[in-house]
Amino acid sequence: MAKSHRQTGEDVWKTRVEKVNAELVTLTYGSVVAQLCKDFAGDYAAVNAQLDRMGYNIGLRLIEDFLARAATPRCRSFKETAEVVAKVGFKMFLNVTPAVAAWSPDAKEFSLVFDENPLADFVELPDDALAELWYSNILCGVLRGALEMVQMQVDARFVSDVLRGHDITEMKVTLVRILEDEMPVGDD
Structure with a gap:
C-alpha cells in the first residue's frame, strides 16, 4: 500500500533533511523584512512585491531539492499537487503542515490554512504596516516558482494573517494554466 502524503512528509522531515535552528531562520527573515x-521607505506594496520575487527565485531552485529528497510520484491532478505541497513540501522545509481547504467548484483554486507560521x-x-504588509x-x-518548474502557473496570495x-493565516492558490514544454526560439 502506498504511503500517505502526510507520512511521506514526516519521513522526509525526520530522515532526509538537515535541520536548521528555527529561531535563527525566523530572526534572519525578520531582519530581511x-x-x-x-529600503522601500514604508512602501509596503513594494515590499510585498520584493518578497514575492525573492520567494519565486528560491522556489525555482528549491523544487530540485524537493524532488530529489521527497521522491514522490508525479501528481495526477491539481488536488493531489495541493496535498503534496501542504503535507510534504511545507513539512519538509518548514516543519508545518497547513490544511488544504476551500476548493473552488472547478478544482482550480484552494486555500492553505496555517495553524502556525x-x-x-x-x-x-x-x-502603519497592518493594512498593507503581507x-x-x-x-x-x-x-509560484516551484510549481512553475513542474509546469503549473499559479497565483498565490495571502488573504488573511494573524x-x-x-x-487565521490563509493563502489562496489559483491554477492559472498548465504550462506546455516549449523549445526555445531557434532550437530545433
Whole structure:
C-alpha cells in the first residue's frame, strides 16, 4: 500500500533533511523584512512585491531539492499537487503542515490554512504596516516558482494573517494554466 502524503512528509522531515535552528531562520527573515521596509521607505506594496520575487527565485531552485529528497510520484491532478505541497513540501522545509481547504467548484483554486507560521514567530507588525504588509509573502513566491518548474502557473496570495489581526493565516492558490514544454526560439 502506498504511503500517505502526510507520512511521506514526516519521513522526509525526520530522515532526509538537515535541520536548521528555527529561531535563527525566523530572526534572519525578520531582519530581511525590516531592511526591505526601510529600503522601500514604508512602501509596503513594494515590499510585498520584493518578497514575492525573492520567494519565486528560491522556489525555482528549491523544487530540485524537493524532488530529489521527497521522491514522490508525479501528481495526477491539481488536488493531489495541493496535498503534496501542504503535507510534504511545507513539512519538509518548514516543519508545518497547513490544511488544504476551500476548493473552488472547478478544482482550480484552494486555500492553505496555517495553524502556525514559523516565519511569524516573535513578530509584531507596526500599525502603519497592518493594512498593507503581507509579512510572509515570500512563501507565495516560493510556491509560484516551484510549481512553475513542474509546469503549473499559479497565483498565490495571502488573504488573511494573524499578524494583521485575522483569526487565521490563509493563502489562496489559483491554477492559472498548465504550462506546455516549449523549445526555445531557434532550437530545433
